[in-house]
Amino acid sequence: MSSHDVSRLDEINAPNYVNHNAFVEPGLEGSKKGLGAIIAGVPDLKVTAEDVFVSADGSRVVGRYRYDGTHTGTFLGFSGTGKAFD
Structure with missing residues (x-):
């Protein structure tokens, strides 16, 4: 979802x-x-799906994701630090 459009x-x-x-x-x-x-x-x-598992009947999905980015805006009440994470 590179457009960052959460409605997608x-x-x-x-x-x-x-x-x-x-x-x-x-x-x-x-x-x-x-x-x-x-x-x-x-x-x-940037969110990358590392692993995605689907149950045998297709009714459940679980995933492990990697998040990468730079904290430049306010998040959880904390001002941006300019620090990158991965």
């Missing part, structure tokens, strides 16, 4: 999508809000 999550997630991340509000809208907050703090954010 609608295209790639099922309507009954559940995010089990304890730091994100439930549902697809919570995921959009969380990702939007990350992008605000890290405008050059």
